[in-house]
Amino acid sequence: MSLSTVRLHQLLVAAAILVPCVVLLGAALWNRAEVLREADSSLIRTAAVMHEHASKVFDTAELAMDRVDDYAFDRSWSQIGSPGTTAFLATLKAPLAQAVAVWVVDPEGRVRASSRESDLGRDLTGRDVFGVHRSRDIGIYVGPAVRDGEGGERLFSVSRRRSTEDGRFDGVIVIALGTGYFARFYAEAAAPTAHEALLLRADGAVLVREPDDPQAEPRLPAADPLMRAIHARPQGGSAVGTPPGGAEERYAWRRVGEYPVQVAFSTPTAVAEAQWYENLKLYGAVASISALTLVLMAWLALRRARAEEAALADLRRESAQRMAAEGQLRQAQKMEAVGQLTGGIAHDFNNLLAVITGSLEVLQRRLARGDTDVGRFIDGALDGADRAAKLTHRLLAFARQQPLEPRPTDPNGLISGMIDLLRRTLGETVVVETRFAPQAPPIFVDQNQLENAILNLAVNARDAMTGGGRLTIETARDTLEGARPAVAITVRDTGTGMPPEVVARAFEPFFTTKPQGRGTGLGLSQVYGFVTQSGGTVRIDSAPGLGTAVVLVLPVHDGAAPVEATGRGRLPAQVPERGRRTVLVVEDDAMVRSASAETIGELGYRTLTAADGQAALACLDNDRDVAVLFTDVVMPGLDGPSLAAEARRRRPGLKVVFATGHGREGEDGPRPAPGETVLRKPFTIEDLAAALEAENRAQASV
Known part of the structure; x- marks a missing residue:
């Protein structure tokens, strides 16, 4: 050596x-x-x-x-x-x-x-x-x-x-x-x-x-x-x-x-x-x-070099696979966590909106009688409350907690009825076309939410087609998991398209590629929440320079033929004299309780209030004039449905109106029995009048 x-x-x-x-x-x-x-x-x-x-x-x-x-x-x-x-x-x-x-x-x-x-x-x-x-x-x-x-x-x-x-x-x-x-x-x-x-x-x-x-x-x-x-x-x-x-x-x-x-x-x-x-x-x-x-x-380094190189290559492949799996898991967890978060925010926000809307509308009605000229400030506050309510609905839609009203719906007929609205909304630079599957089966969805989803996608498509282009809405038969029959509604544009990294994040809430002030980033999240809550799926097919296609796959209705959608008018806020009928208002939040009682009183009813279920039952026992129980759903101790059941056991003729700020209680929210109505927060004075009038009509018919 x-x-x-x-x-x-x-x-x-x-x-x-x-x-x-x-x-x-x-x-x-x-x-x-x-x-x-x-x-x-x-x-x-x-x-x-x-x-x-x-x-x-x-x-x-x-x-x-x-x-x-x-x-x-x-x-x-x-x-x-x-x-x-x-x-x-x-x-x-x-x-x-x-x-x-x-x-x-x-x-x-x-x-x-x-x-x-x-x-x-x-x-x-x-x-x-x-x-x-x-x-x-x-x-x-x-x-x-x-x-x-x-x-x-x-x-x-x-x-x-x-x-x-x-x-x-x-x-x-x-x-x-x-x-x-x-x-x-x-x-x-x-x-x-x-x-x-x-x-x-x-x-x-x-x-x-x-x-x-x-x-x-x-x-x-x-x-x-x-x-x-x-x-x-x-x-x-x-x-x-x-x-x-x-x-x-x-x-x-x-x-x-x-x-x-x-x-x-x-x-x-x-x-x-x-x-x-x-x-x-x-x-x-x-x-x-x-x-x-x-x-x-x-001294074994040279001999083992080749074996270690092979082992290192296997380790790298394993690491890459594990990182990809972990990335998919993190994405799923993030989407679920954001859904839960938006549901909680919407619940709290709705309670605040109930106070704002109820109080300001009562104030607006009183000022309208000539007390002073501050109506423009009240109108501004109501407009802000309305905008907050719309944001809440979008958050709930993404969280899949937005209460839906599904009904059998003809997809071709619904889209045909929207064409004029779409053309006015998108402008003359966008050509709107339809391609309908012949005899498309009815789907089971909330018609208003589906119209909002299609309109949302159409506006996104218009923004992606700088200088104009072609918007095509298609229907076709499809299937969901388990071979369940479905209808695919595709909104396709000839815009700039999206790269894969943008497509991967498109459904995330508050993610947007639009300039500041041009979008909230909740549009596609709302579409995602609505479609998945309806039992369907949604996907995006896009590439830079090749346009974008958003496909909504919705389940087919397996019952009777679809019914036509009917418009629902509001009841007038000024209701006729009703003999000072008594309403018991039950709400654990003091501010919401006070605002609800004031609003109901403004409609001409006599009101009593209780902070919890036990106090409400005591009030019912002491005052036999109570005709309507107006109660929150989620309360400490005795909750709204339990209170209603006990109250109606004691007073079989009592009418019940549930007021709730949650997206859903239980699995699908409170299920009203005959003589019961569910009112979603935030509600306007017209919504409240309609609910109470419905109870009055029901009571009058007995």
Whole structure:
């Protein structure tokens, strides 16, 4: 063996030892950066959860103060100090788990009305939640955390001036929030490691600290790293700092809306590094084994090279197949998750729309009688509510939770009836053609949704045909899974077409290739949701420069011949006198309950209200004049269908109207029995009148 060969083997052995060490060092540095980056991401996510929770609490408190202000606006202090106000405040506070008490304080600083009778007459002149409002209206003020009496719960107060016509100071409205409510939520939201969750004011005063530390200062000094970071970026962010005399900390914070309050979450850097140290042990073991293996196996390297190359090729193929399968799984999970998300958003949004539409329409009707000229503002609000409702319907359609009204439908007849509308909508530059399958069987779909889907696809096609082109709508017999007969409706254009990567994402919600302001990205998602909810399938055939064809495959109706669609007119909002028939309104949301009762009262009915099923049953037992039960479907405790069943057992002649903001309850929503009607939120006053009139007609016929 020559000297050069010995040196070559020595270098190979040295490389077998040094290379794993270098790799270990590089991997350790990279892994530390990844561990700290993940720790920062976790902090930011936790702070975002805390921010969302605090925003809802403070917004709810502000809404509650607005309700108290509206209630007390035209009342004198003697009226405010009456038992009726105390009962109102107690009722308002009852559903607010975060609230300890609600006070109305007179200009001398004494509590004149409170949700707790023990607070009446309490002197707040020395408290800043009262004093800061004397000189000027500063809006919402958040006071420091204090103890509620000796040995009582810690709380902090949110206050605002009481509204007056001339702007003078005439007392304040205060809501006391318990710190324990926030601390319990923070404890659940935080990871089970060393951390500190804070709710603090802009001046550093700590409102909530979790975990609680009796030795900690009640206010963060301006030199504290967190306070310096907040002053630099008050809207939110993340940072790393070392407090005086302590170890390095990692912070994330967010400002709570426009309130002078911040949420912050921190954890020691050492906690994140502990995971890194565990990883280093594994890396060290792997590096040691690798070095030993390289030394022992160096002389077999050449012999095994070809076998390893073949094995590596197999591994690459396996990895590519696995990545493709994982990509398909992620896409399916993403589509399902977005469907669930849109369903939840639509439910909450519909409740808000019910309040907006009902309240503004009542207001519009009253103003129309000559109170004042603000109709244009109400019309604008109603238009905004209508747009929000349409967006909600699109979200529900993608989520496949939009209530459908399927009926036997002649596809050729439906499309023929749309041709004039399509030609007017698309303009003279687009030629519209039809190719119908002879004697196409009827399909079982919601006619309105199918018309909307075809119109949506036609508008997309027009936008893709710059300078005009040809739009062809075809019908043909087809089949679905299991050899079920179906009809394929194809909307084909001569536009620019789409590349494969765009086709792959076309059904994703909010994905659009149109310029900003030209589309929401929900059109094809809505089509996808409607078709799949109807039991069919949808596909896109497209290529750049070859146009696009969207094919809707819908199941054939296996019953009687199709019926012609009939238009449905609205009932007039002004209904005739009905002898003050009594309607019992049952709704767990106080705002929706109040708006519904006001709207029904505006239609000429006498109304009673109940916050839950048990209260409604008690009201039915006490008032025999109740003719109609108007109830929400999803409520805590006794839900709407159960309440209706029990109420009609007690009162067989009682009529029921269900009001629901969900896309569906159970599998297909509440199934109305004879004498029952389902009204979908958001509903207009005309929809409500129609539902109540239907019940009146049903009752009159008995």
